[in-house]
Amino acid sequence: MSSVQAETPTVADFARTFRRIQAEIHKLIVGHEQAVEELLSALFVGGHVLIEGVPGTGKTTLVKTLGLALNLSFNRIQFTVDLMPADITGTRVILSGDDGRREFTFQPGPVFCHILLGDEINRATPKTQSALLEAMAELQVTVAGTTYRLKPPYFVMATLNPIEMEGTYPLPEAQLDRFMFKVRLNYPGEGELTQIIASTTGPEEAGIEAVFHATEAPGRIEALKRLVREVMVAPAMETYAARLVRTTQPQNSRFVTEEAGAVHDEMVNRYVMFGSSPRGAQALILGAKVHALLDGRANIAREDIEHVAVAALAHRIILNYAALSDGIDAAHIVERVIKSVRAGKP
Amino acid sequence: MSSPSQDRRADEKLGRILGRVGSVRTRLNSLALQHAIFYTLAIAIAGGAAVFAGAYWLSPLAFLGGTLALAVIGCAGIASAVGAAWRMRASAVRAAAVADDRAELKGRLSTIVALANHQARGSLWAYLVEDTLGYQDQFAGARIERRRVSRAIYPLAGAIVLAMLAIPISKIKHAPPIASGSGQDDLTVDLDDLHLRPADPGDESGMPVTADAATMRRLEEKLAREGAANGEAGGNSLNQLVNRARGMAGHLQNKLTGQQAASKQRLNLRLADAGADQDQKEIRRAPETPKNRHSDVAGQFKQDQPESNREGDLPREDDSRQPISKPSPGGYGEHGAEADAGKDNPGDQDNSPTDRSTQQSGENGGNGGAAHGTGADPDSLFGAPAAAKLGTEGFEIAIEARPVDNGAKGAGHAYVAPKVRAPLSVNQEPDEPVARAAVPAEDRTTIRRVFER
Numbered sequence: 001m002s003s004v005q006a007e008t009p010t011v012a013d014f015a016r017t018f019r020r021i022q023a024e025i026h027k028l029i030v031g032h033e034q035a036v037e038e039l040l041s042a043l044f045v046g047g048h049v050l051i052e053g054v055p056g057t058g059k060t061t062l063v064k065t066l067g068l069a070l071n072l073s074f075n076r077i078q079f080t081v082d083l084m085p086a087d088i089t090g091t092r093v094i095l096s097g098d099d100g101r102r103e104f105t106f107q108p109g110p111v112f113c114h115i116l117l118g119d120e121i122n123r124a125t126p127k128t129q130s131a132l133l134e135a136m137a138e139l140q141v142t143v144a145g146t147t148y149r150l151k152p153p154y155f156v157m158a159t160l161n162p163i164e165m166e167g168t169y170p171l172p173e174a175q176l177d178r179f180m181f182k183v184r185l186n187y188p189g190e191g192e193l194t195q196i197i198a199s200t201t202g203p204e205e206a207g208i209e210a211v212f213h214a215t216e217a218p219g220r221i222e223a224l225k226r227l228v229r230e231v232m233v234a235p236a237m238e239t240y241a242a243r244l245v246r247t248t249q250p251q252n253s254r255f256v257t258e259e260a261g262a263v264h265d266e267m268v269n270r271y272v273m274f275g276s277s278p279r280g281a282q283a284l285i286l287g288a289k290v291h292a293l294l295d296g297r298a299n300i301a302r303e304d305i306e307h308v309a310v311a312a313l314a315h316r317i318i319l320n321y322a323a324l325s326d327g328i329d330a331a332h333i334v335e336r337v338i339k340s341v342r343a344g345k346p
Numbered sequence: 347m348s349s350p351s352q353d354r355r356a357d358e359k360l361g362r363i364l365g366r367v368g369s370v371r372t373r374l375n376s377l378a379l380q381h382a383i384f385y386t387l388a389i390a391i392a393g394g395a396a397v398f399a400g401a402y403w404l405s406p407l408a409f410l411g412g413t414l415a416l417a418v419i420g421c422a423g424i425a426s427a428v429g430a431a432w433r434m435r436a437s438a439v440r441a442a443a444v445a446d447d448r449a450e451l452k453g454r455l456s457t458i459v460a461l462a463n464h465q466a467r468g469s470l471w472a473y474l475v476e477d478t479l480g481y482q483d484q485f486a487g488a489r490i491e492r493r494r495v496s497r498a499i500y501p502l503a504g505a506i507v508l509a510m511l512a513i514p515i516s517k518i519k520h521a522p523p524i525a526s527g528s529g530q531d532d533l534t535v536d537l538d539d540l541h542l543r544p545a546d547p548g549d550e551s552g553m554p555v556t557a558d559a560a561t562m563r564r565l566e567e568k569l570a571r572e573g574a575a576n577g578e579a580g581g582n583s584l585n586q587l588v589n590r591a592r593g594m595a596g597h598l599q600n601k602l603t604g605q606q607a608a609s610k611q612r613l614n615l616r617l618a619d620a621g622a623d624q625d626q627k628e629i630r631r632a633p634e635t636p637k638n639r640h641s642d643v644a645g646q647f648k649q650d651q652p653e654s655n656r657e658g659d660l661p662r663e664d665d666s667r668q669p670i671s672k673p674s675p676g677g678y679g680e681h682g683a684e685a686d687a688g689k690d691n692p693g694d695q696d697n698s699p700t701d702r703s704t705q706q707s708g709e710n711g712g713n714g715g716a717a718h719g720t721g722a723d724p725d726s727l728f729g730a731p732a733a734a735k736l737g738t739e740g741f742e743i744a745i746e747a748r749p750v751d752n753g754a755k756g757a758g759h760a761y762v763a764p765k766v767r768a769p770l771s772v773n774q775e776p777d778e779p780v781a782r783a784a785v786p787a788e789d790r791t792t793i794r795r796v797f798e799r
Contacts (some may be wrong), residue, residue, distance in 0.1 A: 299452075
């Protein structure tokens with residue numbers, strides 16, 4: 001363990017490091033401050049991120065820039081319909097040894113890295129998509145009966161193209177749930193677009209400076225991740241997060257048990273088929289912890305939870321056809337849930 | 347690993363934070379307590395003032411109903427105020443949350459208070475305490491809650507002002523509890539229109555009635571008849587209950603207003619047709635018809651008002667504290683019967699008290715002939731002889747006129763002829779029923795046979 005890893009970072013260290021990484025990314029990425037913050041938040045709590053955006057909004061560039069700024073190993077997989085699971089996890093191939101004997105040797109796939117970009121993940125078949133599940137959830141890959149550990153930090157970012165839906169395979173809910181945040185990249189504004197034009201069409205490209213040395217980057221990031229876990233949570237905040245998640249669940253669902261004092265929202269009952277899973281509550285608290293540290297606090301507040309609520313819950317809420325026909329999206333539902341819970345707070 | 351001195355310093359800092367939270371909590375709980383006390387006092391004082399004013403202004407039953415309604419509303423209000431205060435009370439966690447909100451500490455205090463007793467606080471605990479202590483000026487008790495006195499003091503002050511105003515207003519505005527005869531010296535009231543009620547035991551709110559022996563006997567007969575009628579109607583117990591409630595409310599009103607028996611009026615009754623009582627008793631026993639009601643000559647009492655009450659106050663129509671319920675203005679004399687027959691007769695508007703008594707006397711005198719037929723009943727032919735008397739001193743000529751439909755266009759009201767009263771001459775005698783005379787026993791069989799035929 002290096003001396004850097006042995007150091008216990010402080011709250012100020014965390015905030016300073018975080019801001020520095022943000023600044024490096026924004027050298028190349030114009031705008032998307034909220035998306036970048038959520039991306040880094042997920043990184044520092046060990047989560048994974050689903051990035052949704054129309055073509056040309058910088059999804060791939062954002063992930064690449066993050067890899068450069070963190071100075072971590074980075075791989076990119078372009079998901080296509082003919083991509084096989086072995087193309088992701090790796091496979092056993094026959095290689096000749098020094099003694100001339102041939103034997104099966106495991107050839108690691110692109111999943112073996114610190115930062116993995118799965119570009120347009122919805123273009124691969126569900127079988128291939130599922131190959132990522134074990135890696136994302138358990139940081140390990142099993143090939144031919146042998147389990148291979150992934151080196152932390154391990155961070156998966158998958159991009160989704162919301163248009164061109166023909167020939168795509170929407171991610172199953174179980175896999176969606178494994179992404180801590182879903183980050184949306186919208187079209188840049190006029191001012192941002194002007195900056196993008198100026199910075200990308202000139203003779204010089206912006207140089208990204210790595211925040212960490214290559215050798216110490218994993219250790220520093222892991223230390224910061226441990227610090228995030230140390231942030232204190234009052235019972236009232238846990239209750240608040242739990243109530244938010246409960247309120248996303250429709251009252252009439254057969255999977256929901258009624259309990260006294262539960263807050264119900266009419267909009268949820270009308271438009272939501274399935275609410276958030278318990279992973280949503282975990283994501284709320286972990287994301288809130290990062291936000292609290294960025295604010296220089298060692299405790300989370302209601303504002304921290306609400307700050308990450310849309311990113312943590314929206315992709316976990318499955319809407320019904322009424323919502324689609326009425327043009328209601330999950331982010332709208334989450335905002336409504338926050339209002340309902342705030343109004344009904346004890 | 348922290349040293350013992352570091353731990354001691356950390357505990358001191360934590361103690362300072364918790365102490366400030368404690369002061370916030372004390373202040374919040376003090377306000378909650380004040381809220382309960384002030385609202386309770388305000389409701390009690392305002393309710394008391396309303397009851398006090400009601401004792402002057404309302405009739406006993408209205409007073410009773412109003413007092414009960416006020417009691418229910420007051421109890422509900424007090425329960426609500428106490429409940430609100432109970433919800434306002436602050437535990438340490440709630441006081442910390444309030445301080446967090448008001449000082450914008452973003453949950454620092456709430457987290458410290460919630461985790462202060464936990465063993466595993468984490469490596470950032472010291473940072474949290476130190477960080478929070480840096481904001482200690484912002485969460486001082488006086489800054490979190492500036493008020494030392496609850497806003498509930500305003501309703502209390504309003505209730506006190508209301509109570510202070512209620513006393514002079516009640517003293518000035520209230521009418522005397524018992525009317526005193528509309529400024530008339532005498533009132534002639536038909537016996538049928540005179541409603542009497544015996545006082546309940548212990549009820550001193552009624553008006554004492556005095557009368558000579560004959561009048562008293564008639565009153566007792568009337569009371570007995572009315573009591574029997576009420577008993578037949580089956581409303582006796584209910585009436586008793588209402589009377590008891592009325593008496594209780596009146597007693598309470600007297601207590602509150604300080605009006606005792608000293609100010610009680612006395613009603614002196616006498617028969618206006620003294621001497622004809624025995625014959626008229628027989629008449630009264632006959633089935634009542636509008637005709638024989640009019641013919642009830644003997645059923646007239648004169649009310650002598652005490653000197654002190656002859657002037658001034660008008661009677662209150664809803665004042666049911668009088669044990670003798672006075673007839674309504676339309677119920678005096680023959681007007682009571684007329685009101686039954688046709689209340690819309692515009693001619694009844696011309697009924698000054700003096701005219702009323704004279705009209706009644708004359709009209710009754712004129713109708714006296716109807717009693718002769720009643721006396722022809724074979725079952726009541728014979729009895730003790732009665733002395734002839736002159737019960738009236740005049741007669742009236744009633745000119746009945748109907749409004750003409752084809753009168754002058756645009757005429758406001760149809761002309762109604764007044765009743766004209768002319769005094770009797772010295773040679774005239776009023777039309778009175780023939781007094782009962784003594785009949786020899788040997789003639790009675792013959793006379794009875796004649797009447798039976």
